Amino acid sequence: MHYVSAKDLTKSFGVKPLFQDLSFHISEGDKIALVARNGAGKSTLLKIVGEKEFPDSGNVWIHKDVDVAFFEQEPQLEEQSSILDNIFHHAHPTINAIKQYEAAVDSGDEAAIGQTLVQMDELGAWDFEAKVKQILGKLNIHQLQQQVSTLSGGQRKRVALARTLIDIGFEHKHVLLIMDEPTNHLDVEMVEWLEHYLNKENSTLFMVTHDRYFLDAVCTEVWELENGTLYIHKGDYANFLEKRAQREESEAASIDKARNLYRKELEWMRKQPKARTTKSKSRQDAFYEVEAKAKQQIQQQKLQLEAKMSRLGGKVAELKKVYKKFDDKIILDGFDYTFKKGDRIGIVGKNGAGKSTFINVLQGLEQPDSGKINIGDTVVFGNYSQTGLLVKEDMRVIEFVKNIAENFPLANGATLSASQFLNLFLFPPEQQYTYISKLSGGEKRRLHLLSILFRNPNFLILDEPTNDLDLPTLSVLENFLLEFGGCLIVISHDRYFMDRLVDHLFVFEGEGVIRDYPGNYSQYREWQKAQQAEAQAEKKEEKAVVAQQPEAAKAKKKLSYKEQREFEMLEKEIADLEKERATLYEKLNDSSLPYDQLQQVTVRIGEIGEAIDTKEMRWLELSESA
The missing domain is CATH 1.10.287.380 (Valyl-tRNA synthetase, C-terminal domain)
Incomplete structure (x- = not known):
């Protein structure tokens, strides 16, 4: 059955329309990924379908038997309430029973636990409670009485995600799950579990994600929002890229044909007498349609760019017997490594294991307790951190970049102007004079990243660079980094991004242990799973012995x-x-x-x-x- 039907949706901000006259259907069992550039209207379209916003014109119809669960990129939570109250927000006997049971267990009140156990039995709530436990455990949500206002951004996202997943488990049979960047702030194990959970639940999905492995694992079709038009592609992300390339090739040929016709018609228009017949008026109207087509441009999203970096000398960076700890928490325990030109290293590990401290120590932003860190004289660090863009927002985009440099040097001796560099990173000329305050969150992150690269470093450190970036921007960034000849360190939970770019990993295992794993992210995860399976097999053998x-x-x-x-x-x-x-x-x-x-x-x-x-x-x- 049709869950959602949309007809002639139009939405504008200011004079520029995001999209016009969009019509589509979402049916039961559909798993749809929406792809577009930042600022093209992805989140807005999700909100319109989820009835969080309204179109300027057009209609959205949602089947009366369908419930909509919406996971937003910036979740709205009750700040002064506990995690427990935010997650269990339904006024329903089963939900209330589970909420009271969890509160009793959290408080350790034996009398309350006994009372809630009886209530749980009477309502048959144990199966649903087991599902709730799994969701909370996998998303690392504990301390349920903690007030939401004290949580970090990542913790808030996980609480909101848990609430959404519990809602779809509790709601009626027909649920449309709308998700805006659900994998942000999740580690790899959480993302893999979420993939499995969504597939097992057989949900109907409409979502935006930049995680291409997640997209392929969960979605069966890709909808592309480009220049206000919606293109629907059945299949995985690779199929979408192939079909889009074919469409762009066809459009380019169509534009070339229109340009040839335009030149002929332009000559006719210039010779046309003032007194026009009906026939010439019709031809004149057709001319303007041909002119619009001829002046279209295909946005090229590929980037082939060889930068002329500051030369890296024979000595890049050397760490000898480096120790670092906070109180009893050991971060680095006699760490040794010598960086070589062209090193491409991924850094992985659980939160709190010391990844950020390590890159700060490497750059001299924090001092080690002991040991030596020798940095080559020619090394120029470029550090893309999660703090975001720190700049006056009443400045125009082009002014901000020109304040860094007027030109970007290329290896062949040529240069790119600030405007040309912006254009390569998907800031077209008409957007370059936009004030920074008017940019979307993703566009600001893209500008921040661009500003780091425009300084032309030869040792790049990227801390979660893929969060909030759209897929076209990620493609541009990956192509740039594949041509980058300096040293590269990447901290990321994006498996696809890491697999494309890194040659080996520093795995922070805790207590100062850093494993140098020779391979990419997916290879490490397979090795890690094999190790876990082996450990579980040993435990089963031990239990079997005890059972005899x-x-x-x-x-x-x-x-x-x-x-x-x-x-x-x-x-x-x-x-x-x-x-x-x-x-x-x-x-x-x-x-x-x-x-x-x-x-x-x-x-x-x-x-x-x-x-x-x-x-x-x-x-x-x-x-x-x-």
Whole structure:
């Protein structure tokens, strides 16, 4: 059945239309990725379909039996409420029962836990609660009583994503899930789990994503919004690129034909007498259509650019026995590495493992505790960080770039002007005189990235460069970096981007351990999965040995209902305590943490260790009869 039907949608901001007269259908089971340049109207179209915004003209019809779940790029949460209240925001008996149960477990109130257990049984809420647990665990969401206003940007996105996924599990059978950049601020394991979850749930999807592996894993068609027109491509991202290239080739041929006709018709127009017949008036009208076609330009998104970098000498950068820690948190433990010209290194690891500290130490922005860092005299760092563009927003785009330099030197001795360089990075001439304050979030990130590259560094450090960038911009950036002859360090969760650009990885495993893995991101993930599978197989063997007990030992009294519940609760309580301890260990890495809070964290870690020991002993006792 049709979930959504849209007819003649038009939307403008100012005098420039984003799109005109768009018509389309979304049917049950469709999995659609929407692709376009930043500022072309992707998020706006999602909001119109999700009834968060309204078109200037046209209509959107949503089937009466369809519920819409919307995950926005900038999620709206209740700032003064807890994570728990934000996630379980439905006033429904099952949702309320799970919310009360989670609150009771979080508080450790045994009486409340007992009451909520009975309520959960009566409503048959355990299956849905198990799904909720999986979502919260996989998205690393704990401390459910924490106030949302205290969360980081990444934590907020994960809370909003959990709320959306729980909503679609709770809603009626027919749900349209609209998602705007769902993979931002998720690590690779979370992204892979989300791929599996969305496929398993058999959802109907309409989403924007820059993650091409995620797109291919989840979506079955690609909709391209280009110059206000919607093009629909069945199949994966590679098929979309092929079909788009064919369309552009056909359009280029059509434009060439129109230009030839235009030259002939222009000559006729110039000779046309003032007194026009009906026939000449018709030809005149046709002339203006031909003129518009002839003056079209195909935006070329490929970039072949060999920069004339500052020469890298024989000595690039050398780190010898470098140590760095914050309190008891070890970041670098005698790290040794000598960078060579052309090194392309990806950096991966969990949040808090020290990735950002490492690149700051390398650039001299932070000092190591000990060891030597020798940087070559010719090295020019270019550091693209997540802090974003720091500039007065009442400045025009072209002025901002010209303040860096007037020209960009090429290897063949020629130069590109600031305007030409902007054009290559998808800022056409008409947009170059736009004020920075008028740019979208993605366009500002693209301008920030461009400004780093325009300074012509020979040692590039890119920290999550793909967040909020559109796919055309990513293609431009990748082509630029493939031609880049200097050193490159990339911190990113974008598997496709990393696979294309890096030759080996620094894997931050924690406690100062940094593995130098010889391969790309996908190869490392396959190796890591193989290691995890091997470890799980060993655990199964150990359990099998324990299970081989005499029949007399097995014939023990079975657990009562109360003991069975206690046994199930202990597994959860131990897991929650371990997660809390892991979170507290991450806090110890925060150098800005006040001393009194540091003491509290240390004391709490000790308390958790004792509680885990006690609960594990009780779990072992009960497990003998389970």
